[in-house]
Amino acid sequence: MTVRRIPTTQRPRATGAVRRRLVVGFLVLLALVLITLSFRQESDGPLAGFQSAGSTALRPFAVGLERVAQPFRDGYDWVDSLLGARSEAEELRAENRELRQRAIQNEFAGQENAYLRRELRYLDGPRFPDDFDAVAAEVIGRPAGAFTQAIVIAAGSRDGVRLNDPVVTADGLVGLVTRVTPHTARIQLLTDQEAAVSAVDVRTGAPGIVRHARGTRETLVLDRVRKQEVIRVGDEIVTAGWRASGFSSLYPKGILIGEVTSVGQTDTDLYQQVQVDPYVDLGSLDAVLVLVPAGRSR
Amino acid sequence: MSAGAALRASALIFVAALLQVAIVSSLVFAGGAPDLLLVVVVCVGLLRGSVPGAIIGFAGGLLVDLLTIDTLGVTSLVLTLAGFWAGRYGETTGRGRRVAPLVAVGLITVLAGVFGFTLHYLLGEAVIARHALFTALAPALVVNLALAYPVYTLVRATVGERRTIEPSAEVEVVV
Numbered sequence: 001m002t003v004r005r006i007p008t009t010q011r012p013r014a015t016g017a018v019r020r021r022l023v024v025g026f027l028v029l030l031a032l033v034l035i036t037l038s039f040r041q042e043s044d045g046p047l048a049g050f051q052s053a054g055s056t057a058l059r060p061f062a063v064g065l066e067r068v069a070q071p072f073r074d075g076y077d078w079v080d081s082l083l084g085a086r087s088e089a090e091e092l093r094a095e096n097r098e099l100r101q102r103a104i105q106n107e108f109a110g111q112e113n114a115y116l117r118r119e120l121r122y123l124d125g126p127r128f129p130d131d132f133d134a135v136a137a138e139v140i141g142r143p144a145g146a147f148t149q150a151i152v153i154a155a156g157s158r159d160g161v162r163l164n165d166p167v168v169t170a171d172g173l174v175g176l177v178t179r180v181t182p183h184t185a186r187i188q189l190l191t192d193q194e195a196a197v198s199a200v201d202v203r204t205g206a207p208g209i210v211r212h213a214r215g216t217r218e219t220l221v222l223d224r225v226r227k228q229e230v231i232r233v234g235d236e237i238v239t240a241g242w243r244a245s246g247f248s249s250l251y252p253k254g255i256l257i258g259e260v261t262s263v264g265q266t267d268t269d270l271y272q273q274v275q276v277d278p279y280v281d282l283g284s285l286d287a288v289l290v291l292v293p294a295g296r297s298r
Numbered sequence: 299m300s301a302g303a304a305l306r307a308s309a310l311i312f313v314a315a316l317l318q319v320a321i322v323s324s325l326v327f328a329g330g331a332p333d334l335l336l337v338v339v340v341c342v343g344l345l346r347g348s349v350p351g352a353i354i355g356f357a358g359g360l361l362v363d364l365l366t367i368d369t370l371g372v373t374s375l376v377l378t379l380a381g382f383w384a385g386r387y388g389e390t391t392g393r394g395r396r397v398a399p400l401v402a403v404g405l406i407t408v409l410a411g412v413f414g415f416t417l418h419y420l421l422g423e424a425v426i427a428r429h430a431l432f433t434a435l436a437p438a439l440v441v442n443l444a445l446a447y448p449v450y451t452l453v454r455a456t457v458g459e460r461r462t463i464e465p466s467a468e469v470e471v472v473v
Contacts, residue, residue: 019349020348020349023349023352023353024348024349024352024378024382027353027356027374027378028375028378028379030356030371030374031356031359031371031374031375031378032371032375033371034360034370034371034374035369035370035371035372035375035421036371037370038369038370038371039369039421047370051363051364051367051370054364055364055365055367058316058364058365061316062316062319062320065316065317065320065321066320069320069321140319140320141319141323141365141366142319142320142366143319143323143362143366143368148368150366150368152319152365152366152367179367181367184367185367186367186368283326284324
């Protein structure tokens with residue numbers, strides 16, 4: 001039995017270690033410099049230009065991959081929907097009957113409302129959807145990790161999209177544009193921890209702020225609702241679209257957000273605890289509409 | 299690392315970053331999504347060493363930050379350290395061990411999760427610890443572990459394994 005040293009390369013051990021430390025130290029330093037510059041930069045700074053150029057160059061690959069993946073995603077959704085199709089059909093028939101009745105009532109109320117507005121010469125802020133054009137865009141990216149609730153879309157400033165434009169789907173509110181490059185834009189979803197939307201309960205008119213619910217990924221809460229307001233499960237929540245002292249909400253009035261799923265209050269809390277289920281399935285967005293004010297030049 | 303291997307590793311990380319952003323991030327299982335890019339970076343580190351692991355991690359992170367128009371450098375920092383650590387593990391105690399991919403992916407998923415949480419917190423982005431560290435991290439750990447061996451096999455077939463061994467003070471017994 002003999003003992004021997006494991007074969008080694010010819011390079012001295014110390015040189016390899018120094019080289020390794022130098023390379024990693026440089027990369028870590030570079031990453032820290034990028035973070036610092038990225039945080040401090042203006043929207044038209046050199047790093048923003050680099051990011052914009054990089055995002056534009058990578059956009060065709062992201063769009064291509066998204067299109068390749070789309071049929072598979074549709075197939076999965078189709079199989080998934082078959083499992084609950086029968087019970088869902090029953091629910092939808094009942095909902096359809098109720099909505100038909102409400103549509104007739106709303107038609108009368110709408111005509112009356114239009115007549116009264118004309119008579120009163122009522123001045124109002126931008127209304128959804130009449131005062132907005134919609135830029136339809138494909139979702140081409142979703143940031144990884146649990147830290148950010150955002151998507152990237154294949155439309156940017158060249159398509160008329162600007163910072164803070166609201167984003168919707170046919171089902172309701174999705175979020176807000178938080179970064180724009182010429183050909184892509186980043187959308188902060190309603191479920192992001194930084195997002196907040198002034199909203200009202202349609203039935204009672206009770207105001208509040210819709211925020212991300214702590215500890216969950218896709219649930220919202222209607223915060224700051226006073227205890228004397230009577231909120232019920234099933235109430236619809238829409239954007240408030242307020243205007244005051246020259247300031248206005250980033251979201252136009254009347255965009256559907258979600259439905260109240262639970263209401264609670266405790267003696268110690270100042271406000272009610274209202275949980276809201278968003279109408280939009282924010283986890284499986286394929287395409288969205290960016291609302292740009294009507295008449296904005298592209 | 300030869301020019302051919304470097305080219306293949308670059309192509310692999312490019313495809314992994316695109317797949318991660320366009321498809322994999324939306325595959326949510328029990329509240330968490332797999333991190334294919336992290337698993338690829340760990341496997342490259344294990345197979346090719348700490349320096350290639352760190353460089354590939356940095357490049358992959360930069361690609362993701364560009365694709366998602368996110369704060370530049372955040373993902374790069376996390377993946378650089380992940381690739382480096384995986385490389386060091388592969389060069390030392392993990393060398394030749396069958397469970398090395400599983401151990402490295404598992405440990406680095408948890409460490410990257412905690413480090414990412416800390417980084418976002420330091421940058422002033424409110425991060426809810428319970429969600430980030432338990433609701434999302436636990437299912438992500440499970441799916442990342444499930445990906446470890448298939449991705450390791452794919453990466454080894456694509457970029458190969460480093461033949462040279464780091465100078466070592468270790469000895470072996472020959473009978």
